[in-house]
Amino acid sequence: MNRYTRRTAALEFVMIAVAIVFAFPVYVLVNLAIRAPGDTSSPISPTRHPTLANFTGAWQEGGLGGALLNSVVVTVVSVLIVLVVSSLAAYPLARSTAHWSRGTFLLIMLGLILPFQLAALPLYQTIRDLGLLGSVWSLVLFYAGLQVPFTTFLYVGFLRALPRDFEEAATIDGCGPVSAFRYIVLPMLRPITVTALVLNTVSVWNDFFTPLLYLSGSDQQTMPVAVAGFVGQFVSDWNLIFAALLISIIPVLAVYLALQRSIINGFTGGLKG
Amino acid sequence: MTSDRKKRLRGRTAPPWWFTVPALSLFAFVVLVPSARGVYYAFTDWDGLDPDFAVIGLRNFTELLGDDDARQAIWHTVLIAVAVTVLQNGVGLLLALGVNSMIKTRNFLRVLLFAPAMIAQIVTAYLWRNLLGPDGAVNSLLDGIGLGSWRQDWLGDPKLALWMIVLVVVWQYAGYSMVIFVAGLQSIPKEIYEAAAIDGSGPVRRFFSIVRPLLAPAITINLMLSIIGGIKLFDQVYALTGGGPGHATDTISTLIYKDAFTLGEFGYSIALAVVLTVIVAVASAAQYTGLARNERAAS
Numbered sequence: 001m002n003r004y005t006r007r008t009a010a011l012e013f014v015m016i017a018v019a020i021v022f023a024f025p026v027y028v029l030v031n032l033a034i035r036a037p038g039d040t041s042s043p044i045s046p047t048r049h050p051t052l053a054n055f056t057g058a059w060q061e062g063g064l065g066g067a068l069l070n071s072v073v074v075t076v077v078s079v080l081i082v083l084v085v086s087s088l089a090a091y092p093l094a095r096s097t098a099h100w101s102r103g104t105f106l107l108i109m110l111g112l113i114l115p116f117q118l119a120a121l122p123l124y125q126t127i128r129d130l131g132l133l134g135s136v137w138s139l140v141l142f143y144a145g146l147q148v149p150f151t152t153f154l155y156v157g158f159l160r161a162l163p164r165d166f167e168e169a170a171t172i173d174g175c176g177p178v179s180a181f182r183y184i185v186l187p188m189l190r191p192i193t194v195t196a197l198v199l200n201t202v203s204v205w206n207d208f209f210t211p212l213l214y215l216s217g218s219d220q221q222t223m224p225v226a227v228a229g230f231v232g233q234f235v236s237d238w239n240l241i242f243a244a245l246l247i248s249i250i251p252v253l254a255v256y257l258a259l260q261r262s263i264i265n266g267f268t269g270g271l272k273g
Numbered sequence: 274m275t276s277d278r279k280k281r282l283r284g285r286t287a288p289p290w291w292f293t294v295p296a297l298s299l300f301a302f303v304v305l306v307p308s309a310r311g312v313y314y315a316f317t318d319w320d321g322l323d324p325d326f327a328v329i330g331l332r333n334f335t336e337l338l339g340d341d342d343a344r345q346a347i348w349h350t351v352l353i354a355v356a357v358t359v360l361q362n363g364v365g366l367l368l369a370l371g372v373n374s375m376i377k378t379r380n381f382l383r384v385l386l387f388a389p390a391m392i393a394q395i396v397t398a399y400l401w402r403n404l405l406g407p408d409g410a411v412n413s414l415l416d417g418i419g420l421g422s423w424r425q426d427w428l429g430d431p432k433l434a435l436w437m438i439v440l441v442v443v444w445q446y447a448g449y450s451m452v453i454f455v456a457g458l459q460s461i462p463k464e465i466y467e468a469a470a471i472d473g474s475g476p477v478r479r480f481f482s483i484v485r486p487l488l489a490p491a492i493t494i495n496l497m498l499s500i501i502g503g504i505k506l507f508d509q510v511y512a513l514t515g516g517g518p519g520h521a522t523d524t525i526s527t528l529i530y531k532d533a534f535t536l537g538e539f540g541y542s543i544a545l546a547v548v549l550t551v552i553v554a555v556a557s558a559a560q561y562t563g564l565a566r567n568e569r570a571a572s
Binding site: 003004008011012014015016018019022023024025028029032042043044081084085086088089091092093095096100101104107108110111112113114115116117118119120121122123124125126141142144145146148149152177180181202205206208209213223224227228231238241242245248249252253256257260263264267268 | 287288289290292293295296297299300301302303304305306307308310311312314321368371372374375376377378382383384385386387388389390391392393394395396397399400401403404408409410413414416417444448449452453455456504505507508511512525526529530533534539542543546547549550553554557
């Protein structure tokens with residue numbers, strides 16, 4: 001059963017063919033991004049005179065540098081906040097069986113079902129009244145709240161399967177709840193923290209709807225909004241647009257390739273936890 | 274330790290309730306309070322600016338149900354969610370079975386096929402907008418393999434555009450379903466599978482009698498993710514078709530955006546968001562009960 005048979009070879013052939021079909025759009029993406037705008041040959045024939053001019057053009061025209069920085073700041077700060085507040089909240093929610101605890105947990109889980117579209121418009125008004133429209137800090141605040149239900153869900157599920165013995169022993173030895181959390185619970189949460197980190201980072205980094213609403217009309221942008229604005233501005237200049245798309249993809253793919261194992265395990269971590 | 278002492282100890286060691294306060298306040302400010310206000314606004318004629326607005330009861334909802342655009346958007350949303358769920362998981366499962374084998378390229382293929390799930394939806398959608406355009410790579414490819422007569426304006430045809438959106442989502446997330454299925458497949462002990470093979474059951478029988486029941490948790494997660502993702506779909510529609518041609522691909526999410534931010538009909542727009550919430554809630558509940566039964570039956 002574990003040998004490489006003729007059937008395995010046939011399967012290998014089929015799978016590689018499928019992978020080529022999947023990779024085809026990416027080939028066209030790269031192919032057109034390195035093509036001079038005047039070149040009108042077919043999009044699928046390899047570009048004969050590759051150029052990097054589109055990349056420098058896109059970088060300068062699109063304000064992608066600022067957008068990249070904003071995306072990094074928003075993602076790092078909001079994910080950090082979410083991980084801290086959610087793990088902290090999950091600790092009593094997983095351990096206490098009191099009514100308030102169950103009620104609070106269910107209330108937070110309600111957030112898994114509520115689509116952001118429902119909260120988006122009233123929140124828009126609040127943010128406008130506070131004068132925070134167009135500020136990246138409004139995004140940090142949103143993601144910090146928006147990602148709480150899912151992250152808490154992951155932490156509570158994981159914590160419930162962990163034994164209490166260590167915390168109890170620490171408490172008997174005179175350890176307060178904050179130190180017990182910091183030195184006993186938090187280190188044990190490491191595997192699920194990796195999962196939460198990966199999933200939150202990907203969804204915050206790639207989100208488009210929220211910054212589209214709250215940053216529109218300002219000069220502040222995140223990467224997805226900058227890309228959309230770029231397409232609106234250079235409507236059919238696809239070589240330039242494709243260069244901009246590639247610039248936005250490269251940091252993500254670099255991180256992905258460097259950490260592929262932990263990232264893929266992170267995505268499937270909820271299954272085991 | 275007696276149970277009595279244990280209980281007392283537990284009372285002393287129970288982590289304090291105020292640990293939940295930071296998470297709860299953020300959640301309340303960003304999600305809970307605005308959502309509750311949203312439900313209230315759905316029964317008013319609020320335009321997003323004017324502080325004077327009137328409660329108009331169910332008028333937004335009756336208007337919505339009588340509005341062809343809204344009814345169509347609801348239908349498109351359901352259609353996209355169902356089509357994406359079936360195709361993404363079907364393709365994902367086949368890929369998982371292919372990758373979870375003895376082929377030499379299995380690790381490489383797993384990394385490659387999952388990669389699109391890492392990219393922003395808005396970015397993949399713009400890429401595909403060009404590929405599917407009249408002079409795009411898809412038409413060039415059809416010319417190249419002698420199927421030039423199949424050339425289409427894929428996104429400009431009201432009958433095709435919706436399916437192209439489904440195609441783009443499936444392309445991007447089939448690999449996501451795949452990795453979850455692979456994790457599920459790898460949790461199945463090899464011995465069970467080999468024992469069945471020795472007893473003479475074929476691959477199809479082995480799949481339906483052993484793999485499928487043991488795959489139940491992975492199926493649950495995959496269906497949940499794809500259904501809810503499909504119902505909330507916004508980025509792809511915004512970038513690929515903008516809801517067009519006409520309203521042929523408008524979903525509830527794109528209509529919410531248009532009604533609120535280009536037409537200023539906030540009350541009506543939020544009524545749509547309430548409909549969206551109800552659909553998500555019904556789908557989640559149906560799935561939760563249906564699949565919980567399924568998982569119990571399997572275990």
